[in-house]
Amino acid sequence: MNQNDAAMRLGVCYYPEHWPETMWADDARRMRELGIDQVRIGEFAWSRIEPEPGRFDWGWLDRAIEVLGAAGLKVVMCTPTATPPKWLIDQYPDILAINAEGRPRRFGSRRHYDFSSPAWFEASQRICTEIAQRYGQHPAVKFWQVDNEYGCHHTVVSYSAAATKRFRQWLRARYGDINTLNEAWGTVFWSMEYRGFEEIDPPVDAVTEGHPAHRMDYRRFASDEVARYNRMQVDILRAHSPGRPVVHNFMQMFNEFDHYKVAADLDAASWDSYPLGALEEMWFAPEVKARWLRTGHPDFASYNHDLYRGMSRLPFWVMEQQPGPVNWAPWNPAPLPGMVRLWTWEALAHGAGCVSYFRWRQAPFAQEQMHAGLNTPDNQPDIGAAEAARAADEIRRVLASGADGAVNTRVALIHDYEAKWLFEIHPQGADFHYPRFAFGYYSALRSLGFDVDIIPASAKLDGYQLIVVPPLPVVPDDLAQRLADSGAQVILGPRTGSKTASVQIPAQLPPGPLASIMPVRVWRVESLRPNVTEAVDAVAPGLPRLVAQHWRDLIEATPAVEVLATFADGAPAILRHGKVHYLASIFSDAGTRAILAGVAQRAGLQPQVLDETIRISRRGDLVYVFNYGEVAYDIAGVEATAFVVGSARVEPQGVAIYRQPGQVQ
């Protein structure tokens, strides 16, 4: 239901400081020739902008912006705070964050700073102000990016003295007095009571598992520190460069701070999309990693598109799009020919306003020298360049046909950052992995042909017909009411409503405040090791035999609740009360798909079971078909004239776009 304005354009990330000045003009010209509209610069250039304390060297950057602007490129100017220079670290060593072992996280790569360091906060204010003042009104500078990839390399949390001090302040602000905290946390357990906030240390190096509420609040605090830091930069940019949208480039399936809070201070969310690196680094099983080796998982980038679309006031961007092999995953295969174009269109189909390739040219030095660009280090166009050019061409066609509407779906899935933290802090089952399970539901929805809005638990729910709630331990007080008011069919994952905000078990047991719409009592739970599965049989016809894993909520249901399926021991596995469904376990992919298909039909939606290699998206009145597979896919029942891009036969790694006016999804 997110209404994006619908410009579609391409961009690129560029590092003029890496290349002789003599190359810049040619680079800019070739960018334009390729169909690129915008160029991001400067996010790692501090040591060139301010080579010595207080001595600024603006000349090269002035000229770079000049050259790029003169070629007709819109400049996305960045604040360079992701890489403070060595002299600054030497001046203020406590800029460095402190790791869980008590050691500074040192200079020598990037993001070597502590969000809570006062010296760092001031230094950041200073450099941001300098840059904003210089380029805030520059005609070529159309956008700002703040910092770069907050939290990358586990940099959200620090255990420094500065963080400790600010954590105590944060606790005082949250709880008011120490007895309230003691009560909320339950510190009477194991004599962990505090007499004052100044007695509270960061939750590190405890003899065994630290207190879950203590750890949870530390995660919340650290997340809030990111938001506070971001807001400081945004405020400076807004003051000196009014009217230029401010963005940040978030990361893929990254959950270490509350992105909703940070995005609320931005004009647009953007994210960095590396489908092959993600596949390799994330939770997928080895055989899944091999299956999608050179395409990425067909639902992974989409998940992120749908997530960031939901938190972006202006259309979201892909700020960095993988253009070839990367360098940072354990293994780094090359995308199949066609994938760079496919990924580009996939982003646009999901509502992106811009897809910006990272990077213009592969640098021959330093950590990322093996990270492909649109051009090779010897300045020859790589495969990605041709595919970007083709996409640019196709964008012109699509835009010319006036077809840049919004993504408009009746299906929503809730994504919650605190859920990730809570299940990490207090897992009860070692493999209860929130992103994996949330992704599982999402992938099932996509395999049924649905577009999906990914939304926070606090979102308005009007207009949705199907709402999926992956395991959501802490539910907002008004969620039950909003779900009921929405009129949607609702699916609740296991452990939903299982905790209070203070990481306690709700007084009347889970699902806590959701008992009003799902009147059950989860009186016991069990987690199951990976080599154990549980068979689940449908009580009424309609569902196949299912396989459950990982977890069981053991449920006492009021008579008003229908039991749709049971475990072998007779315990309810799937329950329904009115429009609300409760899943007491994690089901296999096929099982999840079958359950969701059934509920979608009850919601009046038409699920369309897709092959695992085919995905469909809708934006405005266009339908986008993507082929992740090895064989051609034939779209049935669409007139040849309806195709704006491609045709009814979608080749492997191909894209087809056709018009379907008035479609309802």
Add this chain to the structure above:
Amino acid sequence: MNQNDAAMRLGVCYYPEHWPETMWADDARRMRELGIDQVRIGEFAWSRIEPEPGRFDWGWLDRAIEVLGAAGLKVVMCTPTATPPKWLIDQYPDILAINAEGRPRRFGSRRHYDFSSPAWFEASQRICTEIAQRYGQHPAVKFWQVDNEYGCHHTVVSYSAAATKRFRQWLRARYGDINTLNEAWGTVFWSMEYRGFEEIDPPVDAVTEGHPAHRMDYRRFASDEVARYNRMQVDILRAHSPGRPVVHNFMQMFNEFDHYKVAADLDAASWDSYPLGALEEMWFAPEVKARWLRTGHPDFASYNHDLYRGMSRLPFWVMEQQPGPVNWAPWNPAPLPGMVRLWTWEALAHGAGCVSYFRWRQAPFAQEQMHAGLNTPDNQPDIGAAEAARAADEIRRVLASGADGAVNTRVALIHDYEAKWLFEIHPQGADFHYPRFAFGYYSALRSLGFDVDIIPASAKLDGYQLIVVPPLPVVPDDLAQRLADSGAQVILGPRTGSKTASVQIPAQLPPGPLASIMPVRVWRVESLRPNVTEAVDAVAPGLPRLVAQHWRDLIEATPAVEVLATFADGAPAILRHGKVHYLASIFSDAGTRAILAGVAQRAGLQPQVLDETIRISRRGDLVYVFNYGEVAYDIAGVEATAFVVGSARVEPQGVAIYRQPGQVQ
């Protein structure tokens, strides 16, 4: 042969400080209704007893004891030293132990103390004295528990300055002069000679493997520090509360200090039994963990019962009995219905005086909020409550029949703490895991229907007919004589007698001092990686072909020694000399069972091969049959009238108890 007096009763662990005072009386009443006789309190309540330095708040505890006593419950009062409060840590930061990386093990969970810290020793004396003075003569207080689960969370060993200082004193006391130590350790190797005790540091952060004798002595020292600390508390309690038995709750298959030494200062040993958590956390293979997912391994709790029975002057207790799912294992399944009762009877059958459930009610907060109790957090009885009530009923029946005799067996197995440390420090084969191997022999004995005494290597051996010695590297000087004098058939595991107390190879090679009863020379050994097995063939008929793994002692035998089986290369695999048998390897479960069955028959015992799901115990003139399996088990040849509990058909998770007067096992 351990003679226990035979009261049988139930108890529970209770935390009045976690609940509103208004609930206490009802809790006490319901405990009694369930058939519970005793209640343990206070072991984590320091912050409530002494909320500020020197300010004691006894009121709530006085009232709690009053309420419990008034209901007819015997109170097990605890010293609260497992959880020193934050203010004490802030006063004396060196109470915290130091880990192997040199960092303090901080406040925020429990057991955050260093056994060697003088400040801690004094603080402990002070709080123990205060509590003992206040409640030592209280009529409701019938027992004392000292501290809680010594050593849990790897807290036996600390590398602090205080530990270093005391280690040097300990070494001086052991060796007298430095040359004796140099000689005993063999420090001439690699120029590790010391000129004085003050030159010796803890064995930590050496460039490669530290000196084994140095490491072994550090383990011994750390173990002795536990005993010394425990003795201090026991002495205080005895002084102020004479006549009340003092216990400590040990842990399951926990070997990090010498429990025999600590138990020698107690009136009764108790242990905390969590069969499902143990299964998940211990060495068992994944398929074994899945096999016994919701019952625990049929021999695991028994091993501990038999071990702690042997070190308890009064009948041992299960101080904490798992009542439902726990929270602390990687995965936490729920016990099958019936298992709480089964575990209760299993403990009593092995001689327990009391089985005490942990905990009365599941707490909704803090680290253990997912640990089940007899009641759910919303104060409804959980499955365990009904099973406890049933057990209480059955206990009354058994006691009424006068049947509370002792466990009386002719079979013993030696369990040695130092063996565990030595094979860890000096494994020679990475998977030479003492508890696993000792358990393997025990499990084989149990599968043959035997009751087993688990005893220290220093125990009297008279009266046994079969003695199994799992790998015992350091043998007491008089062991050979005691084994010979016992008249028992003896089975020695590999590596027995392979080291001196100073971690040297015996001068005449292994089995060292046991050569007098097993005249062989282990001239070479080899450890074998897990994907290698060795076939073993019997020389004489009677043994099947065996599979050996992990280890081979290569043996030169005098002609007087019979070779019963050989490896493929002709090396002896099983040897016999008189009544003494030597196993040169670790055999598969089936092989071990076959070997033990044969020797048992030589000993005049009648092995009865049981299904893996059925276990039998004898106490007094009652026979207890336990069914861990999925199908009913029919006891043959017992008159219906003989059954005190249950009947000849033992349902899954069922228990049957029948009288068999004058039985000999």
Add this chain to the structure above:
Amino acid sequence: MNQNDAAMRLGVCYYPEHWPETMWADDARRMRELGIDQVRIGEFAWSRIEPEPGRFDWGWLDRAIEVLGAAGLKVVMCTPTATPPKWLIDQYPDILAINAEGRPRRFGSRRHYDFSSPAWFEASQRICTEIAQRYGQHPAVKFWQVDNEYGCHHTVVSYSAAATKRFRQWLRARYGDINTLNEAWGTVFWSMEYRGFEEIDPPVDAVTEGHPAHRMDYRRFASDEVARYNRMQVDILRAHSPGRPVVHNFMQMFNEFDHYKVAADLDAASWDSYPLGALEEMWFAPEVKARWLRTGHPDFASYNHDLYRGMSRLPFWVMEQQPGPVNWAPWNPAPLPGMVRLWTWEALAHGAGCVSYFRWRQAPFAQEQMHAGLNTPDNQPDIGAAEAARAADEIRRVLASGADGAVNTRVALIHDYEAKWLFEIHPQGADFHYPRFAFGYYSALRSLGFDVDIIPASAKLDGYQLIVVPPLPVVPDDLAQRLADSGAQVILGPRTGSKTASVQIPAQLPPGPLASIMPVRVWRVESLRPNVTEAVDAVAPGLPRLVAQHWRDLIEATPAVEVLATFADGAPAILRHGKVHYLASIFSDAGTRAILAGVAQRAGLQPQVLDETIRISRRGDLVYVFNYGEVAYDIAGVEATAFVVGSARVEPQGVAIYRQPGQVQ
């Protein structure tokens, strides 16, 4: 082509300080009886030589040398610097190296020193001078060993303040001024620019991957520190003991410093050969480890022989030869009977001047008490003693027949230390393991019956007909020319020429300076996870279908280059240009063998495909046949009279040596 003089003799490592003086004379006598010529002593004896600061106790050592010399043994005297005594560490604590976590690597084992510590450097000079002065002219002392196993236990790199200081000096010496360094490293990336050398810290604890050139230079620096330290000792020994060859005992397949540089200062290289421990500890798959459990891998010791032969001015030695089970691998099986003799002859066949067993007698104490010797701790000869005696006998026969020529082969393989470091620092694929891949080519060559010289990339190449270059990222400027001039057939592994010395991508892309002989452009690469394989098909007949793994170089070839095989997507997999072949991937063992066989034939060599259990070596005009297998092997076509040792039937673990005058390999 390495011309060694060809004495063959046996030695042993002995520790008189471990045994009563009364045993020495008998030990010496029995050594001689066994046929042992030389004895190494003293390398860990510092605490006995200088029991207190400045107080030397020479008496025992004088007498030990006397006894050994009197028996006719040549003494290899050692400097004892691998084990500084505790009093020295207590005097100068910064002798200890600092690990990556910032903690000292403490006393308690060995090699507890920092190569960069000034206090250590001086202390080493002092003790070396003392020892060299005392024994430099002693008639029994014929050789010197410097220190012991440089780098063992990860001791090359330290992160101490001393190392930091010297690293900065090293960088200044290498780069001259900071801008040159900034340019060479590419520090403009991520604002990592330095304003002066004093700003540069060791590459440790960076937030994410540190700069690759920074890390590479730190490895080079640390390697150079080893060479500098070694040179200091060599200089002292040469000054005080002229004419006595100076050796060091390197380790097996150990790559943590540049052995070519250290060996250049020695008179002879020696190495310590533990085939079973190596098999267990190295990269081999579990099934390979089981396959060669008690023999070691048939090509492993050979690789090291051929490597160290190439860097030894005088014939190399095996300074420590495994005589039985060792103690330090995760599992420690026993060699099959015959293997000690086989390993001895294998070393000699590869050109060794001496094979010296470690150790004379198993010590019953300390870390290595489970390490076998030629004698057991109770002073009985172990199997190895008899095998050494047999070898001594056979050596006399071989020498008597005048057959101690040199190894003389036309096949070379390049081994490069920096390649190992670079692929570790900058792997791009997590399992791109240089030693494994280099060994793979070597093993293929050996399986084809070839003798192999292993040489540095800087070696003269004249006379070779086949040169194999495993992945060699940084190629010397003149390598292309030398390869071309050699006239040999050349095989280049993937990633060869892929980096400059500053860890940058060559300006014209890989293979960089080798493009002159292999005119291709590696425009893209991809690494492949272990569960992915790629099929490779020959373009022309002659090669079977191959299986590729780990890596693909994607290659654009000029028309002059022949494509011999392609991947399924058409990309070239094997290319040829003149005599130069390029392999774009890592092939399975069978594939590598097929490729190498084909190229060898082009080179005019006669590959002889051997069973995996049979290996052949040639030295002088003798042929040595080794049987690693389970069944006898029959040598065809050799007259019975030609055999100097053994016969045409080579039993399992057997050796046969026959004369084949004028053989050309």
